[in-house]
Amino acid sequence: MKTRKPQKEAKSSGTITMLDVAEYAGVSAQTVSRVVGNSSLVAEKTRRRVEEAIQALRYIPNDAARSLASASSRVVAVIIPTLSSSAFAAEVKGVIDALEPHKISVIIGNTEYSQAREEAILQSLLERRPIGVILTGLQHSPKVRSLLQQSGVAVIETWDTDGDPIDMAVGFSNFTAGYDVGKLLCERGSKRIAFVGGGSAQDSRAQSRYLGLCKAVKEAKLPDVHRVELSLPMSGNDGIRGLDEVLRDAPLTDAIFFSADTMALAAILECNRRGIRIPEQLAICGFGDYELAAMVTPSLTTVRTQPDEMGATAAQMLLARISESGNAKHKVVLAHQLVRRGSA
Amino acid sequence: MKTRKPQKEAKSSGTITMLDVAEYAGVSAQTVSRVVGNSSLVAEKTRRRVEEAIQALRYIPNDAARSLASASSRVVAVIIPTLSSSAFAAEVKGVIDALEPHKISVIIGNTEYSQAREEAILQSLLERRPIGVILTGLQHSPKVRSLLQQSGVAVIETWDTDGDPIDMAVGFSNFTAGYDVGKLLCERGSKRIAFVGGGSAQDSRAQSRYLGLCKAVKEAKLPDVHRVELSLPMSGNDGIRGLDEVLRDAPLTDAIFFSADTMALAAILECNRRGIRIPEQLAICGFGDYELAAMVTPSLTTVRTQPDEMGATAAQMLLARISESGNAKHKVVLAHQLVRRGSA
DNA sequence: TTGTACGCGTTATCAA
DNA sequence: TTGATAACGCGTACAA
Numbered sequence: 001m002k003t004r005k006p007q008k009e010a011k012s013s014g015t016i017t018m019l020d021v022a023e024y025a026g027v028s029a030q031t032v033s034r035v036v037g038n039s040s041l042v043a044e045k046t047r048r049r050v051e052e053a054i055q056a057l058r059y060i061p062n063d064a065a066r067s068l069a070s071a072s073s074r075v076v077a078v079i080i081p082t083l084s085s086s087a088f089a090a091e092v093k094g095v096i097d098a099l100e101p102h103k104i105s106v107i108i109g110n111t112e113y114s115q116a117r118e119e120a121i122l123q124s125l126l127e128r129r130p131i132g133v134i135l136t137g138l139q140h141s142p143k144v145r146s147l148l149q150q151s152g153v154a155v156i157e158t159w160d161t162d163g164d165p166i167d168m169a170v171g172f173s174n175f176t177a178g179y180d181v182g183k184l185l186c187e188r189g190s191k192r193i194a195f196v197g198g199g200s201a202q203d204s205r206a207q208s209r210y211l212g213l214c215k216a217v218k219e220a221k222l223p224d225v226h227r228v229e230l231s232l233p234m235s236g237n238d239g240i241r242g243l244d245e246v247l248r249d250a251p252l253t254d255a256i257f258f259s260a261d262t263m264a265l266a267a268i269l270e271c272n273r274r275g276i277r278i279p280e281q282l283a284i285c286g287f288g289d290y291e292l293a294a295m296v297t298p299s300l301t302t303v304r305t306q307p308d309e310m311g312a313t314a315a316q317m318l319l320a321r322i323s324e325s326g327n328a329k330h331k332v333v334l335a336h337q338l339v340r341r342g343s344a
Numbered sequence: 345m346k347t348r349k350p351q352k353e354a355k356s357s358g359t360i361t362m363l364d365v366a367e368y369a370g371v372s373a374q375t376v377s378r379v380v381g382n383s384s385l386v387a388e389k390t391r392r393r394v395e396e397a398i399q400a401l402r403y404i405p406n407d408a409a410r411s412l413a414s415a416s417s418r419v420v421a422v423i424i425p426t427l428s429s430s431a432f433a434a435e436v437k438g439v440i441d442a443l444e445p446h447k448i449s450v451i452i453g454n455t456e457y458s459q460a461r462e463e464a465i466l467q468s469l470l471e472r473r474p475i476g477v478i479l480t481g482l483q484h485s486p487k488v489r490s491l492l493q494q495s496g497v498a499v500i501e502t503w504d505t506d507g508d509p510i511d512m513a514v515g516f517s518n519f520t521a522g523y524d525v526g527k528l529l530c531e532r533g534s535k536r537i538a539f540v541g542g543g544s545a546q547d548s549r550a551q552s553r554y555l556g557l558c559k560a561v562k563e564a565k566l567p568d569v570h571r572v573e574l575s576l577p578m579s580g581n582d583g584i585r586g587l588d589e590v591l592r593d594a595p596l597t598d599a600i601f602f603s604a605d606t607m608a609l610a611a612i613l614e615c616n617r618r619g620i621r622i623p624e625q626l627a628i629c630g631f632g633d634y635e636l637a638a639m640v641t642p643s644l645t646t647v648r649t650q651p652d653e654m655g656a657t658a659a660q661m662l663l664a665r666i667s668e669s670g671n672a673k674h675k676v677v678l679a680h681q682l683v684r685r686g687s688a
Numbered sequence: 689t690t691g692t693a694c695g696c697g698t699t700a701t702c703a704a
Numbered sequence: 705t706t707g708a709t710a711a712c713g714c715g716t717a718c719a720a
Contacts, residue, residue, distance in 0.1 A: 015415075058491075058494055060467070060470050060471055060495065061471050062412070062471065062473060063408075063471040063472050063473070064407075064408045064409075064411035064412045064417065064472075064473065065408075065412050066471075067408035068406070068408045068409050068412055071359075073408065075451075082437070083433050083434075083436055083437040083440070084430075084433070084434065084437060086428075086430060086433070089427050089428070089430070089433040090427075090428065092427055092452075093426070093427040093428060093454060096427070096452055096453075096454055097454060100453075100454075100465070100468075103468050103471075105451040105468075105469065105472060106451060106452060107419075107449040107450060107451050108436075108440055108450060108452065109440075109444075110437060110440055110441060110444075121444070123404070124444075124447050124449075125449065126404050127404055127405050127406065127407040127410075127447075128407050128408075128449060129406060129407070129408065147402075150402055151404065235635055236635040236636055236639055237635070240639075262635070265636060265639075266635075266636065266639050269636070269639045269640055269641065270639065272641060273641055291579055291580040291581070291606070291610075292580055292609060292610065292613070292636065295580055295584075295609075295610050295613045295614065296613055297613065297616060297617055
């Protein structure tokens, strides 16, 4: 136990509060608050005394009390479909790293691609009174929308800019990305193109890519895209399953656009094993540009997005909104890039 | 600027509190509190009235006030080296999913393998008064230890059981895992073995695996393990770099143990490209059993751990500690499994 | 089964 | 530049 103990109040219940620090430093609690809050209205000498007291007593501010008194928290909520996807994990990391210097914590919700879970998780997270909520995609249930609207938090929707955001958005155009892939496949001479991805209801971003692909295919006057829907979340095994389904149901297919690199990579490896020549016999295109995409043989043609950059940008937009410096952007479209390699 | 309302009658302020709900339902605030807290001491009829009021007013409890009044939070802090690693991401997901039903939020800190950052992040996260802190590994600075000790939070250390935990631990024996790999390599006839991983100071888990490997190699009376240290975090490119360094500095090497599958996978792909025959010319073993490990050719021999299970277990241990049901375990050793495939 | 009084640790306001 | 006081919204303890 400490040698130095507040004498006059028997209220020292073990936890060290600002009052303890104030007493130790011979100032008022308010002055301690100013020091902790880096207020400029403190004499240098006083500040040093208080900081010494903080060190000596190992004082750690209580954020709950701060939030309650100031009616504002230091928390941002991020709701993503799943942390299993390296893309979403990278986004979250971008958010955390950008917010850490500001002492803002990030709490995460996994919806597993379920709208019902999104609602429940949002409701739960709103109890923390976050200063901002970062969502995935532009498609949300009415309940989510009304919860958001009513709570008045800043909202940032990510991964999609093909629509109107609730509040702010940062991402890229999935439609254009899909269209770009379609044009590439058409121009390289593919005639019968397939798309493998999640269900349209669950993953509207993948759906947009599909629609973009369809547009390019239509413009090239090719047969309709053969679509294989798999349940989310998708893993490498789903890539093989998707490949199998395409080969079975549309055997003339000569190009597949997978909605994620995990699947495309697995498909390439499986084709190698089966002796299916890529891209001569079957062209393959992925999405996400995972690190291994450049390393497989043939290397994977894919679309590079910037998940970490997206997370960092979302965080910056939130900070800008909070500081009300006026330069808060409402919609930021990040570049995506078609990376042409050996597989298509 | 917000102005405080001196009157407590004028509850027309923006935020809806328990008092508003209480008034609407014709009960006291305390009864509302009981309903929100699922207390059994509320008449069914009253409960329904209150719940209707909550719905009607769209009341959302304020967690800061709850924490302050009850002197306990609903937050768990998880501190990991980086969210870029799928293993750590899986662990975090395990924690989140296990805690979500209990309405406990998870806040994440990324140390980037830096002890200094671990200290700073921990200090910052402790302001949220988490009910538990989940750390990575058993090696922590004195400051981290004293912060933890002083705050009195429950602590769970993960990913390593080769040592004494501060409080509780869940993980596996990295030393044994490394030893297992070493025995396999020796038994299959490898004579000159190399290890590629992070610096010993930064990643003590990888260091333990290295030491286990060395023990097996020593028992087999083989030449010392050639070690290549790379800076963390490690990516696929580091696998290729590690491969290059081994081939350059220890050209007689006939087996490499990579401290993570990301590197091992990249190395296999690179060997394929260069015409290095695996495992005849060079055996390769990874760590982590990532999904692609089974899909590359030759498939990757590796060690399977259970990151998600580890996260879930850590969460359960925390819950057990909180409920003080007495069955809180102090050290849980999860199984790891050597998965022998084609590469070694 | 329900209500009343009080305090949790901090910040905002205003006075000194 | 500093301090006194009053909230912030809720749970705990106890009374009814």
